Amino acid sequence: MGFGCGKNLALIYICKYLYDRKIIKMNFSEIRSHLGKFRVGIAGAGGLGSNCAVALARSGVGTLVLSDFDIIEKSNLNRQYYFADQVGQLKTIALKENITRINPDVFVIVHQKKLDRINIPEIFSGCDVIVEAFDSADMKEMLIETVQIKMQGVPLVIGSGMAGWGRSDTIRFRKIDETLYVCGDESSDASENLPLLAPRVGIVANMQANAVIEILMKLR
Amino acid sequence: MKILLNNREEEFEKDTMNVSEMLMLKKFSFKLRVIKINGILIPKERYDSTIIHHNDNVQMLYLMSGG
Numbered sequence: 001m002g003f004g005c006g007k008n009l010a011l012i013y014i015c016k017y018l019y020d021r022k023i024i025k026m027n028f029s030e031i032r033s034h035l036g037k038f039r040v041g042i043a044g045a046g047g048l049g050s051n052c053a054v055a056l057a058r059s060g061v062g063t064l065v066l067s068d069f070d071i072i073e074k075s076n077l078n079r080q081y082y083f084a085d086q087v088g089q090l091k092t093i094a095l096k097e098n099i100t101r102i103n104p105d106v107f108v109i110v111h112q113k114k115l116d117r118i119n120i121p122e123i124f125s126g127c128d129v130i131v132e133a134f135d136s137a138d139m140k141e142m143l144i145e146t147v148q149i150k151m152q153g154v155p156l157v158i159g160s161g162m163a164g165w166g167r168s169d170t171i172r173f174r175k176i177d178e179t180l181y182v183c184g185d186e187s188s189d190a191s192e193n194l195p196l197l198a199p200r201v202g203i204v205a206n207m208q209a210n211a212v213i214e215i216l217m218k219l220r
Numbered sequence: 221m222k223i224l225l226n227n228r229e230e231e232f233e234k235d236t237m238n239v240s241e242m243l244m245l246k247k248f249s250f251k252l253r254v255i256k257i258n259g260i261l262i263p264k265e266r267y268d269s270t271i272i273h274h275n276d277n278v279q280m281l282y283l284m285s286g287g
């Protein structure tokens with residue numbers, strides 16, 4: 001009997017090994033078609049949200065759910081994925097247009113809403129992963145509390161600490177547990193003398209997209 | 221009591237404490253944060269009523285503005 005159990009265990013390990021190898025051996029078109037099966041929610045379409053959405057669209061994520069209530073201002077163009085001729089437009093509409101120009105196969109759902117504790121579970125229902133992409137720390141806190149309490153089990157990738165320039169080596173990725181992942185230096189608070197600039201915001205946004213892909217590649 | 225705080229073992233003289241007491245003892249004053257105990261998120265309004273036990277796994281995360 002002991003022998004039988006050992007044999008089964010060995011078989012499980014071999015299957016897992018082969019499955020892992022298949023993942024490693026996927027080429028880009030296979031990866032893209034795998035990612036095409038999933039839906040990712042992005043809360044906020046500013047510096048983090050717009051850049052993260054574009055990276056996910058290029059990688060082939062099937063459906064993106066974008067939510068933001070803001071209008072593009074000239075001052076946003078220092079870091080957000082918009083163009084000068086889009087100033088004055090709604091961020092969600094402009095981002096959908098930019099994503100479609102990059103990869104028309106992505107299905108983009110937009111919500112012009114200020115997110116709150118009530119509408120977050122409705123707007124992001126059915127999402128396989130949610131990306132926190134707000135500017136204000138209060139909103140980050142509200143979203144994390146809401147998703148972790150009301151949408152238990154849905155992985156959440158947050159951005160915290162990206163103001164200023166340089167110090168690329170302080171920006172890191174940290175898995176807190178199976179449902180909470182953090183990207184950023186966790187210490188640089190944005191302020192007048194430590195503003196948000198494209199490079200560090202872009203690093204964190206792309207790190208979030210990278211975390212999303214890592215999570216989705218493990219799902220079937 | 222011993223707890224795991226952000227993956228590091230920390231020792232406290234108390235036998236039991238709530239979340240607010242832990243924050244005070246560690247002098248964690250930065251207000252915008254989330255705390256998870258054994259994988260469960262603890263909302264702010266429950267900091268006084270949530271007891272941290274020996275061997276609990278406490279994760280704290282500071283939230284910086286910017287995005």
